[in-house]
Amino acid sequence: MLAMVVLLAIVYNIPSFFEHDIRNVSNDCLATVEPQLVYSSMRTNKLYFILYKTLIYFLFRFLFPLACLTYLNARLVYILRRQFSQQQQLLHPSSSPETVDCPLSEVPRPNAKSRWSPQKLSVCRRDQDFVAATVHQIRQ
DSSP states (O other): OHHHHHHHHHHHHTGGGGSEEEEEEEETTTTEEEEEEEEOHHHHOHHHIIIIIIIIHHIIIIIHHHHHHHHHHHHHHHHHHHHHHHHHHHHSOOOOTTOOOOOSSOOOOSSSOOSOOHHHHHHHHHHHHHHHHHHHHHHO
16 A cells, blocks of 8 residues: 555556656856756646646645545444444343343252243343454454
8 A cells, every 4th residue: 555655656657757857058147057956848738737737736736635524434434333333242132132131140040939930041142142252352
C-alpha cells in the first residue's frame, strides 16, 4: 500500500519538473547575461493547465482523500456498531426462543425435578461452550 502511494506521488509530480525553463536573459544595465527561470511552453498550454493543474489536482488532493476518509469512517462505524451489539448480546442475552437464561455455575442434575427440558439443556450447554471458547480466545 505504501509503495503504491509513493509511486502515485512520483507519477503525479513528474510533469511539475518540466513546467519551468532556464533562459539566459541579457541585462542591459550591467551588460551581462543572467539566467532566469521562466514558464515552459507546456506550462503555458491551456489544456495542460486545465487537465493537470485543475482537474488532477482536485482529484488527488481533495476528492480521493475525502473518499478514502469517508469510506474508512463508515467502515469504522459499522465495525464498532457490530462489536457493540455483540457485546450487548453477550452481556444481556435476549429472551428469544433460541436462547435460554442459563447460569454458568448452575448445571441441572438429571434426576432432579426442574424446569430444564432436554432442549433447554442442549442450548445451555452450547452457550457454555461458546463462553468457554470466548474466554479461551481472550486469554491467548
